Amino acid sequence: MGKDVIVACDFPSKEATLAFLDKFTGRKPFVKIGMELFYAEGPDIVREIKARGHKVFLDLKLHDIPNTVKSAMAVLSRLDVDICNVHAAGTTAMMQAAIEGLTRPDGTRPLLIAVTQLTSTDQETMERDLLIKEPMEKVVMHYALTAKGAGLDGVVCSPLEAAAVHKTCGNQFLTVTPGIRFADSAVGDQKRVMTPAKAKEAGSDYIVVGRPVTRSDDPEAAYKRCVDEFIG
Numbered sequence: 001m002g003k004d005v006i007v008a009c010d011f012p013s014k015e016a017t018l019a020f021l022d023k024f025t026g027r028k029p030f031v032k033i034g035m036e037l038f039y040a041e042g043p044d045i046v047r048e049i050k051a052r053g054h055k056v057f058l059d060l061k062l063h064d065i066p067n068t069v070k071s072a073m074a075v076l077s078r079l080d081v082d083i084c085n086v087h088a089a090g091t092t093a094m095m096q097a098a099i100e101g102l103t104r105p106d107g108t109r110p111l112l113i114a115v116t117q118l119t120s121t122d123q124e125t126m127e128r129d130l131l132i133k134e135p136m137e138k139v140v141m142h143y144a145l146t147a148k149g150a151g152l153d154g155v156v157c158s159p160l161e162a163a164a165v166h167k168t169c170g171n172q173f174l175t176v177t178p179g180i181r182f183a184d185s186a187v188g189d190q191k192r193v194m195t196p197a198k199a200k201e202a203g204s205d206y207i208v209v210g211r212p213v214t215r216s217d218d219p220e221a222a223y224k225r226c227v228d229e230f231i232g
């Protein structure tokens with residue numbers, strides 16, 4: 001897999017999601033399915049979108065005891081998703097169990113990436129609620145290294161952290177970066193944002209774009225703008 005633009009399909013139902021995807025007449029976007037859509041529609045929504053020819057990042061952010069995560073990942077591996085994820089905070093043993101569960105009998109498996117610290121967590125919250133007193137960047141790099149050590153393929157991180165993650169973990173270690181906005185679009189609740197062109201310069205491997213595409217009057221044109229800026 002190379003560089004790509006992943007569209008976050010944060011919709012409440014199958015109908016809304018498929019109506020949105022029907023608007024794409026050319027290149028088929030790589031689709032991110034999150035908790036809302038998956039919990040509403042179940043595994044069938046993944047099968048349906050895969051059957052339409054899209055790659056799928058199933059963003060369920062698993063975090064539980066290793067045995068439970070291993071069993072859950074075995075189920076997800078049978079859905080033929082392309083990328084799925086766990087929280088690095090689940091520890092090395094949980095991430096290793098996730099890989100074991102995800103690996104199919106023929107030895108293939110979807111890419112597995114780790115969430116480091118959620119971008120909704122800032123330094124103050126991390127110190128107060130999680131009792132983690134180290135600087136955020138050090139924490140993110142430590143989680144990335146732990147994920148790499150467990151055999152994962154990359155991390156979800158801010159595009160502002162992509163270069164540092166690559167420096168710490170190597171250029172083969174994937175950075176999947178949300179928080180993408182066009183220079184002229186609304187930021188919404190995202191605090192630290194970058195344009196697709198800047199994310200490319202920063203070395204992001206995949207950008208995750210939601211509202212700038214899903215809420216656009218012309219989603220296909222907005223998606224194409226992302227692709228042109230990010231992939232060229």
Ligand code: C5P
Pocket residue numbers: 008010034117118119120156157178179180188190208209210211212
């Ligand atoms: O609409 P927007 O472009 O902000 O959507 C970004 C997507 O990436 C959402 O689905 C959001 O849940 C997800 N995400 C994020 N920050 C993270 C992890 C995931 O914005 N740290």
